[in-house]
Amino acid sequence: MNLDYIEVTQFTGKDKPNLEYLQREAFYPNAERYSFQGCKKIEIWNFPERNQLSIKGSFPYFLNGHNYNSSTEDWKEGIDYLSSCLNLNLYLGLIEAFEFGTIQEISFPENAFLRNHVKIQGMEARSYQKGNVLTGKEFLSPSLKVKLYDSNRNIKQKLEKPIQEEITRLWGWDREKHYIKLENHYKKPEVHFRGNLYLHEILSPEFQITLQWELYKTYQKIMKTGNVILPEKKADINAGTIPLIILKELESVYNFNTEELLRAKLKEISEELLSPADRKARLKILRENLKKISTSGRSEFDISELLKAKIQQQDNTDTPFIYEKKGEEILTQISKI
């Protein structure tokens, strides 16, 4: 679990930031946009009239070339370097937005996982597809965006081979397995956390623990389908029961009763088309089919326990979020040549 994208604004006051290391990308009436090349570019906006400098981008991508995992130590090294180049103490920067999330291995295909995560009460839901394949979902409120997406696809398609090999070596990523990314994108952290946040604060171990549990709680709020226990006999999974299985799954999410809904629908049909005896007969078949379907309290796609175990494992270490390097020194990983 780690921080990812961030927008941080530093008020420069009388101190002029050093822009020598930046590449100028564009000029606007009141702003200048620059970039700083690390493993990937990070965006830097200078607002000279307002004495402000803003940094926007994913620090893990900037520092490591991927966002599979990045420790707070990585962040500190990167911020020290950037602060040194810009002649600013970026730790005092105000957080305008940030993301905190995790990549989690799952035991089922990513699109099935996504399909069975339906909505969060009071938040707008959006789905993202590539062709016919569901690749991501977002749940939005004015201050928070919860993101769920197929991270395996991203790793395979966006990351270069040496980086893929590195994350396999360091964190055991296996291209044949399934992985999703769960992320809280705090659009207005000052609203969500009721007060301004500064970069040094969000890097503190205490705040990192808060963010881990926030992520867990957000995940639990996602209403999930996949809580139906399928009939054991093949004959019971027929064309009549399959739509009922889906309806039963959606009951808890959309707060309705399948049987009542079906009965009401039958009542709406005119007697000229369906006599009372016909209705009764159809309702009897529907009830018999419904009896074949039972539900459990928990969705089979629910990964709450995995997330909880991950947090507890991280909490038990002396230095939260500093990943175990498994005896390897980063600097010995020569992949160039």
Next chain:
Amino acid sequence: MNYRFIENLHIPLKYEKKEGTKGSFLQVDGEKGILPERISWGMYAKCKASNRDSHKVSEINAQYKKMESGAYKGINGGKIHTSIWKPLPNYPEFYGYGIIDERHNLFDLLIIYSENVCTSSMEIHIFKGMGKPDFLENAFSFLRNLSKKEALSIQGFNGYL
């Protein structure tokens, strides 16, 4: 610091001594347009008997030609001057290091490597923004690990580029 991150800040250049000169070196490999193609190597400034100057091993002086482009052409009227200091104690295999150019808010680190104590050739490894004390160790360590892979040897250096 992450290996890959430092790799992105690293610019390796190679210079060879111009025949018939005392300390003039010409660029023979590496990205063009970083340092001037011709640099002067040797101790020119008068050294004081200070503790600081006792760590000084050489100097790089150079000036970009009129038509030549370069990463540092915009500062100091296109003149390059940097003192070269003894390497960090744990990295004696390197000749020394310098910084371009603190006077202009730049802290680019130059690490000098040579298999012939800079008598006929040298490699100048530039690390953008890593000239402050906090990052020196990272840069030296990065280069040592490259050298383990023989990337700093003459053939390896060409292969590395």
